[in-house]
Structure formats: structure tokens, C-alpha cells
Amino acid sequence: MAADTRDRLTVLTSAAPVPVPLADAAGLRDTPQPLVPHGCWYPSADPTGEYVAFICDRSGVPQLWKGPVNGTEIHLLDADPDPVTEVAWSPDGRWIAYTVAPGGGEHTRVLCVRPDGTDRRILAGADVGSSAYLGCWARDGSAVAVTVAEPPASVGRGTHRGAPYAPDRGAVLAQLPAGWAERDGPATLLGELGEAGELGSPRNRQTPVGGPVGPGDGLTLVGGPGGEWDGRAATGGPEATRDRLGAYLVDPEGTRAPVLVAAEAGAATLRVCDLSEDGRFALVRRGPRGRREAVVSRIADLGTGCVFRVADGDPWIGRFSPDHRTLWLRSDHEREFAALLAVRLDTDGERLGASVEIEREGSDLELLAFSDDGRTAAVAWNARGASELQTLSLPARRAGISGAVIATAVPRDVPLPHEVVTRISRTGPGGMVLALSGSQRRPGVWWAPPEAPSVRTPWSSRDEDAVPAGRPPVRPVPLRPIARDGLPLGGWYYRAPGRTAGRPAPCVIHLHGGPEEQERPVFDPLYHELLGRGVDVFAPDVRGSSGWGRSFVDADLGGGRFAAIDDVADCAAHVVLTGRADPTRLAVMGRSYGGYLTLASLVWHPELFRTGVAVCGMSDLGTFFAGTEPWIAESAAHKYGHPEHDRELLRSLSPMSRIDELRVPLLAVHGEHDTNVPLSESTQVVHAAQERGLAAELLTLHDEGHEFRRADNRRLFRRTAADWVERHLSG
The missing domain is CATH 3.40.50.1820 (Alpha/Beta hydrolase fold, catalytic domain)
Known part of the structure; x- marks a missing residue:
């Protein structure tokens, strides 16, 4: 490893997640009588497009369910009362990963379960005080990315530029009313911010957002003692400071050790949004709100390649092309509104050039989803609060003399039965699955076959069941x-x-x-x-x-x-x-x-x-x-x-x-x-x-x-x- 790279490495002292088997969830898995009204949202389709895992609150709390897009027989996959917040079906169809919020609080953990409801287990966030959230699946379904945020070893102390840091609280604490610290655990005061930001000590987290990142800062890279990387399986030690975010690839089977993909010191966002088909690169979203960045991380040495500004909003910001030489990105880089960019990469993940693939004047690109083969995409535009949906075939690409990508994609409009798209799952020859909301309905899941009108799934509430009869919803x-x-x-x-x-x-x-x-x-x-x-x-x-x-x-x-x-x-x-x-x-x-x-x-x-x-x-x-x-x-x-x-x-x-x-x-x-x-x-x-x-x-x-x-x-x-x-x- 080159000396300059080795000098940038710091020792990761937090423990990698270890899958924890759970007993099958109590309760019937047969389809219950639906409670009306109810909402269904956050769908994730299986590889065939025939079944979908989703979140539904028909029991009074958001839980994990599975059902066919064309049938009525749905099944509860986890009957525990902890609210479910995210769902992701593996590309090989063998697992469904999901995020839960124990007790309804801000702490979250990642679980997975078989599509038949068996083999339920915690993948990350099992430790008291830790928190975890979902990233993407590996293309072959062999592992899922999770980000783990662990609590600090000593509350109120963090790491500032790699050194112990304890802020002077006297001036602020003297002005605080009695009882201000009566909360779920000890309170922490934010200290001084340098140009690149304070590196604080994260505690219970849900979708962390975090410390400001300077223009020249890369990901906090991770190595073994002395900065030398000593193996791909990450482990913790007794001297753990537990003040970092680590993103890992976790094998749900538990037969392989977790693989570190990226890490970042202090309080910051870190989500793995995509992995290249050859396994060489990870697309990582990082940074605080208002200053999000997309980073191409080289998995072999945890080096940083291309860095691009991306918009706030949906964390699923993009995808690598099948040949990993183009990065499709939802970004407002040097723009007033987010658009779909095509970023050309070299063999080390560095930027060669970029161009706007598709844009809308006065509208943000809000949601972006791809087919499994990466050759088609669906995009949802935010037009003053309402959604407009399009699909497009991603063209064959070549680089111009300047390195800019030449693009020729032509979008196709998709009519929507309701005002807002909240999620798009898998688009391709079989169509796509949409989560829709609108002023006249509760959240529901719809199947959008190619060249045909969208169809409401039978287990989503009907529009007429949004409220009891006699007082219909108001269209604003x-x-x-x-x-x-x-x-x-x-x-x-x-x-x-x-x-x-x-x-x-x-x-x-x-x-x-x-x-x-x-x-x-x-x-x-x-x-x-x-x-x-x-x-x-x-x-x-x-x-x-x-x-x-x-x-x-x-x-x-x-x-x-x-x-x-x-x-x-x-x-x-x-x-x-x-x-x-x-x-x-x-x-x-x-x-x-x-x-x-x-x-x-x-x-x-x-x-x-x-x-x-x-x-x-x-x-x-x-x-x-x-x-x-x-x-x-x-x-x-x-x-x-x-x-x-x-x-x-x-x-x-x-x-x-x-x-x-x-x-x-x-x-x-x-x-x-x-x-x-x-x-x-x-x-x-x-x-x-x-x-x-x-x-x-x-x-x-x-x-x-x-x-x-x-x-x-x-x-x-x-x-x-x-x-x-x-x-x-x-x-």
C-alpha cells in the first residue's frame, strides 16, 4: 500500500455487526380480515415482479407484510409490535431485509427474514445503544449493506481531528432550566466546529445525518494498527472508542465475516446506495442535510474516487451501469433543481466527465429507480408538490473528446391515478411497483405494467375506504x-x-x-x-x-x-x-x-x-x-x-x-x-x-x-x- 494512502488510514475500533437469530414471530401468518382504513407503503418487489414486500398498518402499527401484485392473499412476516420503516427484497429472492424502530423511538436496527416468514434474525443494531439502517443488496443477493452507528464509550466526549475532545459547557449549561437533561440517556452538547466540522459522539440514531464535510475531505478510511490494512474482515478490539459510523456488507446466513465498505468519524450520514456488478466500487451517500455528497468508494483499499454533490430527499441517489464506467446520479450539482446526471468514470472510479441525461425546468428529480439489468430507469419529478412519472431506456454510451458523456435517452410519460409517488420498486420488462398517495386516498401500492394503466393491488385500501362514508376527503x-x-x-x-x-x-x-x-x-x-x-x-x-x-x-x-x-x-x-x-x-x-x-x-x-x-x-x-x-x-x-x-x-x-x-x-x-x-x-x-x-x-x-x-x-x-x-x- 502506498505511503500517502497509509497515512490517511485510521484505526476502526467499533465492532462489525454479527447476525443474531430470532425465534419466529408470534402470531398467525394467515391473511387477517383487513381493518379499514389502512395504509400500505414502501414496497419492494421480488426478482420475478410477482410478489412484493411492503409496510402496512392494518394492525395499528407499521409491520412487514408480503403479497402478490395480482392476488388478495397476504401474509404477516413479523408480528412484533416494533414499527417497520424500510424494506428491501434481495435480488436472488431468498431474503427480505427491513429496518425496525424498537419501542417506536429513534434507535433502529436491521433484520432479515425469509419470504415465508422463517429464519428471522437481527443483522445489525442488536447492541444496546447502537443503531443501524439499511443500504443496498449486493447484485447477487449474497450480502446486504448496513450502516452501524455505535454509542460512545464515554458520554459527552468525542474525537476532534483524531484527538480526545471535551467541550466547555459552562456558559451554556448555566442558562439551561432544571430537568433539561431528563431524556432517554445522557445528554450531549455540541462543541466547536472546525472548517470540516465537529466529530461528535453519536448515540441512538435513525438515518444519521451529521457533521459538515469540507470540500477536500474524503471518507474516513480504515486500516489496521499503524494504518496498515490487515484483512478485509473487520473486527473490534477492547480499546474501542465506539464513535464512528461503519458501513458493512453482511451475509444474512452468517457464514462469512462482515466486510467493511466505508467508514466515517463522528456524526455523519453514511448509506451504501449501490455496488458495482464486479464488486469493485460502492456508491456511498454522506454528509449533513443541505450538503449531501455522493462518493465512489473503492472497496479493495477503501480509497475515494469521484465525489459529487447530490440533493437532499430520497437517499437512493443512483446506480452504476452494468460496465461500471457510468454512474447514474440524482444530483443538483451546480444546478438549482435536481436532474439525472450521467457521470463517466475511469478504471479507478475517478470522474472523466459528466452530462445532464434528463432534466425538467422548475422541477426536482425526486425518485430514481432502475431495472435489475440497469438498462431502464423510472424517474419521478416533483412539480410544485405533485408527482410526474416517466420511464426511459438508458442508451449505449460513448465519451466525447472532452470526456463528457453523450446521452440520447427519450422518456415516456406514465399516467398516475393519484397525485404523489412516494416510492418506485424495480422497473423493467414486467413493469414496476409504485407506492402512491393522494388527497383522496390513504397510501397504497400499485402495479404499473408496461404500456397499460396502473392497477391498485387488491390488499391496498380502496379509494372509497379512505374515510368512513358520509364525509369524503377534500381535494386541496x-x-x-x-x-x-x-x-x-x-x-x-x-x-x-x-x-x-x-x-x-x-x-x-x-x-x-x-x-x-x-x-x-x-x-x-x-x-x-x-x-x-x-x-x-x-x-x-x-x-x-x-x-x-x-x-x-x-x-x-x-x-x-x-x-x-x-x-x-x-x-x-x-x-x-x-x-x-x-x-x-x-x-x-x-x-x-x-x-x-x-x-x-x-x-x-x-x-x-x-x-x-x-x-x-x-x-x-x-x-x-x-x-x-x-x-x-x-x-x-x-x-x-x-x-x-x-x-x-x-x-x-x-x-x-x-x-x-x-x-x-x-x-x-x-x-x-x-x-x-x-x-x-x-x-x-x-x-x-x-x-x-x-x-x-x-x-x-x-x-x-x-x-x-x-x-x-x-x-x-x-x-x-x-x-x-x-x-x-x-x-
Whole structure:
């Protein structure tokens, strides 16, 4: 091994995952009577295209199921109550890998099971405090990639540039309220960020996102003692620091040792998205939100080849061509909107040239899927919130004189029966399987045969079963408010049924999370509940939302967040001035970042709303950074500001710093196991409101984390929230 390569290697001290057999899941595998309504999503087709594994919540919790695309007989493959979040059927058809969230919290683990429900086992994330998530399968199905995030050996200490690092917390801790650290395990404060980012100590994780990566940084490569690579099977040692992410190829049979594919120090994203057919290269996605990168990693020596910027959103960013000389990539590299790029590679995985294969003006390429042979692809475009689907044959390729790839692909439009595609599974001669959502239906799985209309799978809910008879879902209309600084915004307006035309209505401004999420025209049971109480809903995309270009996403960075807070007021003004909403009966509600924006709107525009509902929202950015997961803190620093360098900005952006301006009743809702935004963020703002004589309540949902996945808890949440809004907007 060359000396310069050896110098870049560091010792990986975390243990590789070892498969752990489990007893067969308890419960019947026969097809149960369907509970109506229910949702089915995240399909993964078998190699024949005749069967699909998917997630379904017909039992009240998202679980793993299997069924034929043309039949009604479906089977429950794992009856445990832990929510399932991802599914991937192996290319050889022998295994189904999936991710679960034990207890409904943020910690996740990867399991696999045979298609008949036997041989269930944990592949990664079995250790207490560790977490794991899925990558791709090897092309022959012999192994599946998993990323393992292990907890630190000593809480509160990390590694900064390879040296022990313990941040000085005094100045921040002195300002924190009592009980801020009462959470699922010890709390950690983010420390100093260098140009390439802090290397913190990740703990329980779900789809890690993480530390900023400098332009010249490669993956943290891994070797044996002294930097010399001493074998491909990775093992841990007694001196393990347990502060790294490792991506491994794991044999579900357990007959071969895990193979290290890539590693990264500190709190960062690391997902293996594809492996070349010859096994030489891995396509890895890394980096924090807003600064994602695609990296071609050479598996033999863990060296880094081509590095490309890619867009946020769906983590499945691309695929190698069959000859591994072209990388198909969903990317917004040097672009306002993501497109399909063709990147030409040399024999070492370095970039020779790149060209745009297919693009849409004003629309992001959102989803990308390929046939097993890599010769056809399906692409879903985000057109102002709705999806447009196309298929294309990937052309034979040749390089021009400059090294740029010459492309001639011609897409074919695929009609959609509903507004939004959420996942595409395997496309080829037999068609593809789609997960669809829309304003008139719950999530379902559809089979799209070639040259024929898409067909709903018999086990997905029918459109007419989306809600009980008598009150059909409302189809929203798009709105384009203009912010006070002239920036066009977006959003969808839902009008309560039966309202007289031209009569202003009580209205909830509902704010999505992220902030990089986007409001989509899909059925939301919460909106349906509010509409049934005679309350309209306007769900806007304020600056910082995705789907409107990179400049729009970045428009709220740092001090731009003050403008995002004003966007909420401008959206409220828009629906009032257009005659839709009653200015005396407005409420604001939101979840996660939307919960923060709800609280901020109440204290920055205290005369505008009569009440607010903040769900899992940050009330103080200082205590949020101190109490959240380190990998969340790393990523959030890019969006909000650094907790040390930008302390004054974060203080001025925190709703708690203006809590004396709160003048209306407040309901806060939070999951008890939320380690993304700790429960204390809701507790402290409710206590502060009560101390000022305001009506304020906290609803804590048991066995939930940052996402509410259990049907009974979701039902309790939306009914409590709707009761609160109806009570305070009545009259």
C-alpha cells in the first residue's frame, strides 16, 4: 500500500455487526380480515415482479407484510409490535431485509427474514445503544449493506481531528432550566466546529445525518494498527472508542465475516446506495442535510474516487451501469433543481466527465429507480408538490473528446391515478411497483405494467375506504402567497365541506417539519379531522422548504430564519385578504421544525392567532442543541447556526427568549422517547406559559419518538388537537 494512502488510514475500533437469530414471530401468518382504513407503503418487489414486500398498518402499527401484485392473499412476516420503516427484497429472492424502530423511538436496527416468514434474525443494531439502517443488496443477493452507528464509550466526549475532545459547557449549561437533561440517556452538547466540522459522539440514531464535510475531505478510511490494512474482515478490539459510523456488507446466513465498505468519524450520514456488478466500487451517500455528497468508494483499499454533490430527499441517489464506467446520479450539482446526471468514470472510479441525461425546468428529480439489468430507469419529478412519472431506456454510451458523456435517452410519460409517488420498486420488462398517495386516498401500492394503466393491488385500501362514508376527503387547491420581501411562496388550501361560498372560515395555518420538507397534496387524517369540525387548513411552504429550488431551501439559513417566521404571518394575511379565512379565528399548528415555527409565530406575531398547537417543536435553540442527539446537532448547526459561535443569533431566534409576548392558549404534543427534539422542549414552554397565567397543556404520547407511528396514539393526537382548535376558535 502506498505511503500517502497509509497515512490517511485510521484505526476502526467499533465492532462489525454479527447476525443474531430470532425465534419466529408470534402470531398467525394467515391473511387477517383487513381493518379499514389502512395504509400500505414502501414496497419492494421480488426478482420475478410477482410478489412484493411492503409496510402496512392494518394492525395499528407499521409491520412487514408480503403479497402478490395480482392476488388478495397476504401474509404477516413479523408480528412484533416494533414499527417497520424500510424494506428491501434481495435480488436472488431468498431474503427480505427491513429496518425496525424498537419501542417506536429513534434507535433502529436491521433484520432479515425469509419470504415465508422463517429464519428471522437481527443483522445489525442488536447492541444496546447502537443503531443501524439499511443500504443496498449486493447484485447477487449474497450480502446486504448496513450502516452501524455505535454509542460512545464515554458520554459527552468525542474525537476532534483524531484527538480526545471535551467541550466547555459552562456558559451554556448555566442558562439551561432544571430537568433539561431528563431524556432517554445522557445528554450531549455540541462543541466547536472546525472548517470540516465537529466529530461528535453519536448515540441512538435513525438515518444519521451529521457533521459538515469540507470540500477536500474524503471518507474516513480504515486500516489496521499503524494504518496498515490487515484483512478485509473487520473486527473490534477492547480499546474501542465506539464513535464512528461503519458501513458493512453482511451475509444474512452468517457464514462469512462482515466486510467493511466505508467508514466515517463522528456524526455523519453514511448509506451504501449501490455496488458495482464486479464488486469493485460502492456508491456511498454522506454528509449533513443541505450538503449531501455522493462518493465512489473503492472497496479493495477503501480509497475515494469521484465525489459529487447530490440533493437532499430520497437517499437512493443512483446506480452504476452494468460496465461500471457510468454512474447514474440524482444530483443538483451546480444546478438549482435536481436532474439525472450521467457521470463517466475511469478504471479507478475517478470522474472523466459528466452530462445532464434528463432534466425538467422548475422541477426536482425526486425518485430514481432502475431495472435489475440497469438498462431502464423510472424517474419521478416533483412539480410544485405533485408527482410526474416517466420511464426511459438508458442508451449505449460513448465519451466525447472532452470526456463528457453523450446521452440520447427519450422518456415516456406514465399516467398516475393519484397525485404523489412516494416510492418506485424495480422497473423493467414486467413493469414496476409504485407506492402512491393522494388527497383522496390513504397510501397504497400499485402495479404499473408496461404500456397499460396502473392497477391498485387488491390488499391496498380502496379509494372509497379512505374515510368512513358520509364525509369524503377534500381535494386541496394550490396557492402562491408572496412574502413581504417579494419571495413567492407555495402551499395547499383545504376548504371545509359545506361552507357557503365567499364566507370567511376559521382556519389553521399548518407548518411542516424539516425545514426542508414540503407540503404535498396527500390525504392527512389530521386535516380531515379539522375539516370535519368546520375549520379550514392552509398548509404552506415557507422559505426553507424543498421542491422550489436550492435558493429557496437556503433562503432561511442563519438570520434568514426571521424572514421565515414572517412568512407565516404573510401566509395568514394571504388567506385573509383573499376572503378564505376569518381574521379573528386563526390558529397555527406544526410538527418538529413546524412546531418551532408555531411557537415563534405566536411570540413574534402575538396578535395574529387565537391559539397554537406545537408538536415536537424546539422552544429554545440553546437547550435543543444541548439535549438533542449529537448527529442532529451537527446537522442542525448548518441550518440554524452554531451553538457557540452563533449563540446570540440562536438566543434571539428562540421562542423562549420572547415568551413574555405569548398571549394565547397553547397545546404542546410530544413523544416520550423523542431524542431528536427532547421532551423537555415542550415541557419548558408549557410551564412558562402556565406561570404567566395562560391556558397551556402538554399531551405526552407513550411509546412514541419523534414520529408518531402507532394508530391509537395518532388518533389521540389528532382528536386532542382538533378539540383544542375547535374550542379556541369557536365563536
